[in-house]
Amino acid sequence: MAEPAVRASGLVKWFGEADTKTYAVRGVSFEAYFGEMLYIEGPSGSGKTTLLSMISGILRPNAGSVIVEDKDIWSLGPDQLADFRLNKVGFVFQDYHLFPRLTTLENVAIPLILKKLGWDEAMDKAMEYLEAVGLKDRAQLPPVKLSGGEQQRVAIARAIAGRPDILIFDEPTASLDGDTGRRIVDFVKKNILNEKRFILIVTHDNRIFEYADRIMRMEDGTIMGVEKTGK
Amino acid sequence: MKGILKIAFKLLVNDKGKFAALLVGITFAVFLMNMMTSMFAGILSKSSATVINVGAKVWVMDPAVNTVQSSIPMPDYILDAVRSINGVRYAVPLYSGGSLVKLANGTYQSATILGLDDASLLGRPQLIQGNIADIYSENAFIVVKDSEFPKLGNPKLGTEFELNDHRGVIVGIAKVTTSGLFGVPTLYTTYSRAIQYIPSTRYTISYILVEPKSASAVAYIKRQVKALGYEALTKDEFMKKIAHFYMFQTGLGTNVFLMTIISFIVGLSISGQTFYTFILENLERFGALKAIGARGRQLIYMILFQAGFTAMIGYGLGIGLSSFVIAMAKLRISSYAAIVTYKNLAFAFLMVLVIAGISSYIGIRKVIRIEPFDIFRG
Structure with missing residues (x-):
């Protein structure tokens, strides 16, 4: 862990106004490093997802900054912010959000197509990522024909297809049984994480805690503590 | 841009039920609009038959004359x-x-x-x-x-x-x-x-x-x-006068106009509602695309392409179907008063563009407002 991939400082986010104003995140600061698998753990409503959204350039904080490559991402305009997400961040959503009307291969190719690669080139590259997650033979099937674990792997292939530096997983094991969940995270740790990549996982599934390098515990919008683990 | 439009195309046509419903709505609207305006064009053309057939450049008549048949002797x-x-x-x-x-x-x-x-x-x-x-x-x-x-x-x-x-x-x-x-x-x-x-x-x-x-x-x-x-009118002016009479003094024009508007509203309702449902069903995916890094205008292009593509296919089917029906009717009744004119085609095309525009506007409003954060929140 050499240089920080993300430096968040003084992040504050509230929702509502006046009487209905509710703080989701209250002045959170931390650094995350390349080659690290960092977990954010905490009960529902603790602000995990809000923090994750601010770090990934999705939700604008009311105060604070997120520095990536010496630049505050929240100083970027809407188009630059979209480019940041496309080029620097890969998302694996809790419900995967795969397109049921597209094939598995086309789903994986979406970030490549957004990066303006030609159709055939995007498909060729997407096939490589599908192969990396062991689903080459499922390329032409629609995602609905795949099992939960396979869909999760498709979502991972899509997330890494844009070769992002930061990978964001939102509750990656929430829809999976214990064994499959562990296998997926193990696969991610062994095959996806590398020295040029930082992985942030939001979870409250303690069955996968063993894979984390660090676990940040959140409660009521603040970090209650950071635990170093490592496997 | 081509790739993202191909994705939009696949999202649209692979949802066969919605795509069919959209096509039915637009085809039906175009069919009705083209039938109505073609019948009207046919009636107007036939009402000026003597003027066309005689072909004189200038016609002198009593100013009270509205149609060739209602001549007032001079x-x-x-x-x-x-x-x-x-x-x-x-x-x-x-x-x-x-x-x-x-x-x-x-x-x-x-x-x-x-x-x-x-x-x-x-x-x-x-x-x-x-x-x-x-x-x-x-x-x-x-x-x-x-x-x-x-x-x-x-x-x-x-x-x-x-x-x-x-x-x-x-x-x-x-x-x-x-x-x-x-x-x-x-x-x-x-x-x-x-x-x-x-x-x-x-x-x-x-x-x-x-x-x-x-x-x-x-x-x-x-x-x-x-x-x-008295009044001297060129051939075209006389035909316009006759058309004006049928349009505004017989109720015929009003009826055709109303039917055309109703056709437009029916088409707009079916396709607008279906397109809106289509967008709603894919809203989370559009949000996911936004989160992944799609720019707002890329999503707008996708929706415009989907609405435009459906409109063009529906337009073609509607024009084809109405032309077929008119041709069949003319085989049975040779005096059947309906003509498909370029003006009718252009009018139906314009109306279809309006339907596509309104439908996509509704979808675009929805998609532009979706926050990628909502995807995380579920």
């Missing part, structure tokens, strides 16, 4: 006055009226009688059988072979009939550009014979057909005719 001195106007190369009278024709089998059939100027025969139809000079022979008439022709018992050269107790003989069979609106056959004869055979009022000239010396003389002729208390 005194003979008007013809002389018109002939004396500077810029008039020549002017001839035209008789236009209707009469009952007694056929050889004893039945009666109403017919339109056009009496052409004896000297010039200006406005004569193109003969497909017979010789035009025979119109000067005794009791001679030329019959128009159009969709109403069989109502005269499919006459041949030499076929006889009675017209107001006068004998009539077919000496020629002609073809014309457009058949009439009212479903009656047309007979041509000379002006003198027409006013002799058909009971008429004190004045007998229905219209004066004018050939101006030049196009620039028309304005002057019109002013001079107006000074006489």
Whole structure:
């Protein structure tokens, strides 16, 4: 862990106004490093997802900054912010959000197509990522024909297809049984994480805690503590 | 951009149910709109049949005339006055009226009688059988072979009939550009014979057909005719006047307009609602695309492409279907008054663009407002 991939400082986010104003995140600061698998753990409503959204350039904080490559991402305009997400961040959503009307291969190719690669080139590259997650033979099937674990792997292939530096997983094991969940995270740790990549996982599934390098515990919008683990 | 549009295309057409519903909505709307406007165009064209077929450049008439059939006879001195106007190369009278024709089998059939100027025969139809000079022979008439022709018992050269107790003989069979609106056959004869055979009022000239010396003389002729208390209209102006009458003074235009608007609303409702549902169902995915890094305008292009593609396919199907129905109807009823004009096609195209525009606007509003954060929140 050499240089920080993300430096968040003084992040504050509230929702509502006046009487209905509710703080989701209250002045959170931390650094995350390349080659690290960092977990954010905490009960529902603790602000995990809000923090994750601010770090990934999705939700604008009311105060604070997120520095990536010496630049505050929240100083970027809407188009630059979209480019940041496309080029620097890969998302694996809790419900995967795969397109049921597209094939598995086309789903994986979406970030490549957004990066303006030609159709055939995007498909060729997407096939490589599908192969990396062991689903080459499922390329032409629609995602609905795949099992939960396979869909999760498709979502991972899509997330890494844009070769992002930061990978964001939102509750990656929430829809999976214990064994499959562990296998997926193990696969991610062994095959996806590398020295040029930082992985942030939001979870409250303690069955996968063993894979984390660090676990940040959140409660009521603040970090209650950071635990170093490592496997 | 091509790749993202291909994704949009696949998202659209792979949702077969929605895509079919969208196509049905737009096709149905285009079909109805094109049918309505084509029928109206057909009626307007047929209502000006005499003006088109006679083909005179300038028509002089009583200002109260609204259609060719509702001519108000003018005194003979008007013809002389018109002939004396500077810029008039020549002017001839035209008789236009209707009469009952007694056929050889004893039945009666109403017919339109056009009496052409004896000297010039200006406005004569193109003969497909017979010789035009025979119109000067005794009791001679030329019959128009159009969709109403069989109502005269499919006459041949030499076929006889009675017209107001006068004998009539077919000496020629002609073809014309457009058949009439009212479903009656047309007979041509000379002006003198027409006013002799058909009971008429004190004045007998229905219209004066004018050939101006030049196009620039028309304005002057019109002013001079107006000074006489009459009206001179060019062929196009007369057709517009007839169209205006049918559009605004008969209720026909209003009915067609209402039906067209209803068709538009039905099409808009079906396709707008279906497209909205389609967008709603894919809203989370659009949000995911936004989160992944799609720019707002890329999503707008996707939606515009989806709406535009559906609109164009629906337009093609609707035009094809309506044209097919009109062609089939014309096979069964040759006088069926419907014409698919470029204006109709352009109008339907414009309306389809409006439907696509409104449908996509609703979708775009929804997609632009979706926050990727909502995807994380579920």
